[in-house]
Amino acid sequence: MKHPLTLAPLAIALAGNALADAPTTLDPVIVTATRTPTPETATLAAVTVIDRAEIERRQARSVPDLLRGVPGVTMSQNGGAGHVASVSLRGTNSDHVLVLVDGVRIGSATLGTSPLQDIPIEQIERIEVVRGPRSSLYGSEAIGGVIQIFTRHGGGPLTPRASIGGGSFGTLSASAGLSGGGERAWFDLGINAERTDGINACDGRPSPYAGCGVFQNDRDGYHTLGVNVRAGYRFSDRASLDLHLLNSHNRTEFDGSMYGGNVSRSWQQVLGGEFKLRPLTPWTLTLSAGHSWDSYRAYYDDASEGIDDRFLDGFKTERDSVALQNDLRIALGQVLTLGADYAKDSVSGTVDYTKDSRDNLGIFGQYQGEFGPTTLTFSLRQDDDEQFGTHATGNAALGYLFENGIQVSASYGTAFKAPSFNDLYYPNYGNPDLDPEQSHSLELGLQGNLPLGWATLGRWELNLFRTEIDDLIAYDAPTQSAANIESARILGIEASAQARILDWDLNSALTLMDPENRSDNASDGNLLPRRAEQTFQLDLDRQFERWSIGTTLFVSGRRFDDLANSERLDSYSLVDFRAEYAINTALRLQARLENAFDEDYETAYLYNRPGRAFYLTLHYEPQRLE
Template identity: 25%
Template sequence: MKRYQSNPRRTAGQPAAMRAAVSFTLSALAAWSYTPAHAQASANAAADGALAPVVVSASRFPNDPAFPPVAATVITAEQIREAGIDNANEAIRKLGGVYGRQSSAGPNDFPLDLRGFGSNGDQNMVVLVDGVRISENELTTPLLSSIPIETIERIEIVRGGSSVLYGSGATGGTIQIITKRPQANAGHGSVVAEVGTDGQRAGRAFVARGWDNMSIDASYAKAHNDGWRDNTKSNQENFSTTVQWFASDWRFGLRANIARADYGLAGGLSLAQFNANPRQAKTPFDYGSYDNDSITAFLERRFGAFDVAAELSHREKIARANYASTATTLQTNVRNTQFSPRIRHVLEAGPIKNELIAGIDLAEWNLNTVASYGNSDAAQRSKAFYLRDEIEFDKNARIAAGVRREIFTQSSVSGVYGMNSGVNAWDLQASYALVPSLRAFAKTGQSYRLATADENGFNGLPTGQILKPQVSHDLEIGATWGSVDRQLTAKWFRHRVRDEIYYDPTGGAFGFGANSNLDPTKHQGVELEGKLRVTEAVTVSATYQHVEAKFTEGVNAGKELALVPRNMLSTRVNWKSGSQSADAGLRWVDSQRYGSDFSNTCAARIPSYTTLDARYAIRVNAWEFALTGTNLAGRDYYSQAFSCQGSIYPENGRAVKFTARYDF
C-alpha cells in the first residue's frame, strides 16, 4: 500500500546521494576484477575449533594485551554468522545475553537494557561504532540494524558504570561495535540472499579490497518484511563504504553510512485484544520512516610510546510519523557533530607497566521538530575532559583510576528553557590474579546521565526549568575463572541512583504524567556468564541476570520499578563438524511490572516467557546454505506494555528463513 512507500521529499536529492556513493565505490573497486587471484573468506580460519584470541578496546584504544578489560563480553563475527544473525541488535540480545523488548516503532531495533533501567534502558547505556557514539540524544533506540553485519569484526559489551571514558548515559554500561580492519594486498567479499515467512525477502553484498597501503570496502543491504502483525510491513535499505590509508604505525580513513527505512505502526493492544488475536493492529493506518546519514573521518598514529587517535563525525537524521488514528503528523530533524581526540602513553619499568590515557570529547546536537500540534527546537553543546591511569604489577595485580568533567549547555532556541552546568564522573578499579586461571576484581565510581530534548520538552516543571542530571554511585565485585575451553564470570553489582530520569505516569501539573527526576532508586543484582567446550565440535554457553530495581525513598519506597524482569536466563549450544554446523538457543525471561505500575497496585504482571531459536547450515565449496527459525514454539507473548493490562506490543510469532551465501 502507498503508505509504506518512502516519503516523496526523499527524491529531491537523498537517493541521488546514495546512487553517487555507490557509483564512486564500485568505480574504485573495479580494478579488483583485474587482479590474478582473490583471497578466500576468513570463515575457515578457525576450522580446527580453537578459539582465536580477541583484542578488546574498552580503553578507547586498540587494547594493549597487558590491559584487557576485566569481564567484558565479546561477540565475534564467526559467532554471529554461525547463529544465522543478520543485524547487530539481534546479536547483542541472543549472543550477548542483553535484554531487549519489542520496538513500538521501526524494524529490527529492539530497545536494549543493561542492568534493569526499564523503558529508559537505551538512555542508560552508550552504543558506539569504532569509537563514535550512535546513542541518540532523544528518546529513540540506536539504529544498530543500519550497521552492515558483514563489516562487523566483533561486538564488545562492558557492563557497569563507564562515564569516565564515555560520558552521559553509561551507567548501565557500553556496547562497542568494532568493524573489520583492512588487509593489505587481499580481497574478499560475499553475496547473501534470504527468503522467509511473513513475506521476508532480503539481500546483502559486501566487497573489500586492499593494496600496499590503501583499502576500500562497500556493503549494501535491502530487506522487506510484510510483518507478523497487521500494519507492521517494513522496508529497509543500507549502504556503507570505507576508504583507508595505512602503514605499520598509522591509519587514516573516511567512512560513510546511508540508511533508509519505512514501516507501519500497529499500536498497542488491550489484553482482551491480545488474547483474541495478537496479530491485529490497533492503528491500521499509522506509519513512519527515517533517513539516517553519517560521515566519519578517523586517525590513529603511533609516536614511540605514545598513541594518538581521533574521530570527527557528522550525522543527520530525519524521522517522520503519520498518526492517522489521532490525525497528527510529526517530523524531527537531528544534526549531530562529534570530535574526540585522545592520547595514550604506555611505560614499562621492570615488572611494572603503566597506561595513561587523556582525551577530550566535543559534541554539538540540534533538534528541530515540526508537528501538527506545534513546533519545537532544542540544542545541546558539551565539552568534556577525561584522564585515566592503569598500572599492572608483575602481571598479577592491576589498579586503575579515572576522572571526567563535562560542561554542557541545554537550551531551546526559542528560549523556553536554558541551562549551563557541569557534572563529574570518577571510578576506581582493581583486580588480582589469585592463580593464573582465577582473577578477582572490584570497581566503584560515579556515573551520570543528562536529560534528552524529548524529556526536557515534556517535564511538567515550571516554564524555564529542565530536569536535573541523573547521578549514580556504582559498586561492583566479581571474579573470572577459566581458560580458552572453559570460562566463568560472576558479578555482584549495585547502582544507587539519585534523580533518575524516567517517565512518571502520575507526574505533571495535573497528574497525567511527565518526564521526571524520580525519588532515589537502587538497581542491584547478580550476573553470571559461562562457556564450555564440551568436545572439539560442541560448545555450550549461558548467561544469567538477577536484578532488583526499587525505589529507596519517597512515596513508593520499597516498590519495584516497572518493565524490569527480575530474572533472565539464556543458553546456547553450538555444533560444528567439517562442512556442517548447527546452533540453538533457549531464552527465559521472568515476569515484570506493567509500564505504568509505579505504585505496584496492578493485580497482574507481564507474564514470563520462553523462546527457542535454531539454525542448521552446510557449506559446499564457496557456498553456504542455512535454515534458521526463531520463536520455534510459536509462543504468543509480549515484553512491552505501558499500562496495566493495556498498551501491549506483541512480540513476533514463529518465523523461518532460508539463506544462501556465496563467499569469494
C-alpha cells in the same frame, strides 16, 4: 535455597573426563572499555564481544536479536521486525546506554535512545558490550554501560560477498559487498535490503494507556536499505587514516491513527574519521571526528480513503563531535591516557523546542598499570555542559590474578545522564528545570579458565553489582510535567561460561537482578518496568565436516510494564534451531527455525512478538587466501 539457574553456567566445569581439548584461539582485543586496545582477559570491566563469526553462527537477523542473551541485557520491543527496540543494561533505563558506531555517538537527542533495530546487521564486523558505568571516559548517558558497533573493516585480497534469503511473514532479504586492500590500504563496500510483511504489532485498545492506544488488526511491515563504506590507509608504521560511512533508510508500519500516524520513515547516518599518529615510540596520538544524523517522520496511510502517506510529524537530530586523545606508555605495563572531546547536539522538526542545540566539552584522564599479578585502572573526567554546567565523574578498579589463573576484581564508578530535549522542552511534558540523573555503582568480579589437567577448555566469569540512581526523570502527575522524582537501587548477578565438550561448543549466560524502585511515592519497593528479574541463555553448536548444527534456549522471568506493577508480563521460554551446509568453500546454505514451539509472549504490554518462523539464506563469500 539457590535459584536452579545459578548453577547452569558452572555445571560445565563438572563435566570431568567428558571434556575435550579446545582449539587455541587468540584473545580478543577490547577498545571500548578503556578507549585503548586491551586484551579481553586483561580488562577489569565486564565485557562481551560478538564478532562476525558469531553473528554468522547464530544466523542473527537484527542487532536486538543478537543482544538478547548477553549477560546484564534486557530487551523489549514494540512489535516485530523494525519496530522500536529498547535495551537496558544492568537494569538501568534504555536512555542510560551509550551507543557508538565506529567511535561516533548516535541516537536521538529528543528521545535520548538509539534505534538499534535499524542498524544493518550485514554491515557489522564486531560488537563490544561494556557493562557498568563509563561516564568517566565518555560523559553523559553511560550509566548502564556502552555498546559499540564496529562496521566491516576490509583489507586483504579482493573478496566479493553476497547473500539472498527469505522466509516467514513474507520476508525477503539480499546483500552484497566487496572488500580488499593492499599492503597499506583497506576498504569495504556493502549494501543490504530487506522487506517483510511483519505481524500485527499491537493488540491495543482505544486508550492512551493500553499499548498503542488504538486497534488495527493488520500486518505491520518493515522495509530497510543499508549502505556501508569504509576505507583506510597506513602511511607508515607511525601514521594511518580510517574513514567510514554507514547509512540506513527504513519504512515501518505500526498500529496508529489519523492523528498520530501509522507509517514512519526514518534515516540513520554515521560519518566519521580517525587519524592515528605515533610521534614517538611510547606516544600515540588519535584525532577523530564524527557526524551522526537521526531523522524520523510519521505519516498516515489509508488507501481506502485515497490518502497516501500524509505527513503528520517529524524530528531530526544532528550530532557533531571531535576528540583528541594521547596514550603514553610511561613504563612497562603502564599507560597514561589524556584527552578531550567536544560534542554538539542540534534538533529540529515539527515541534518548536525552546532551545534547539547545546554543546559539551569533556576533559578526561586515565591510568592503567600492571604490577605483577595486580592490575589498577583509574579514570577521571569533567564535563562542561552548556546548559548544566560542570559535572565530574570517576571510576577505579583493582584486580589480582592468582597463580591458578583466577582473577578477582573490584570497581567503583559514578556516572550521569543529561536530560533529553523532550524531557526539557516537549509541549505539555518538558521541564526546563530538570537536573541530570546521577548514579554510583559498586562491582565485584571473578573470572578464570575451565581446566582439564594441563589443557584449557574455556572460560567462566561471575560479576556481582549494585547500582544506585538518583534524580531519575519521570512524569509527575501533580505538575503534569517531567520531574526528578524517582530513585532506584539495582542489585544483580551475572554469570557466563564458554567451553567445548565432546566436540560441542557451549555458551551460557545467566542474569539475576532486583531492579527496585526507591521513590518516595506509591511505587516505592516496586520493580522498575520492563526489566526481567531472571534471564538465561544456552547455545549449543557442533561441526560435522560440511554440516554445522546448533540450538539456542532463552528463558526470561516475569516483568512488569508500569511503575505501579499492575500490568504483569509473564515469563517465557524460546527455542531456536539452526543448521548450515557448506556446498563448497565459497557457498553456504543456512536454515533457521525461530521460536520453534510457537511461544506466545510479550516484552511490552499488548505489543505482539513473532511466533514460529522459518528462514533460509544462501551465502557466497570465497575464502580469503592471505
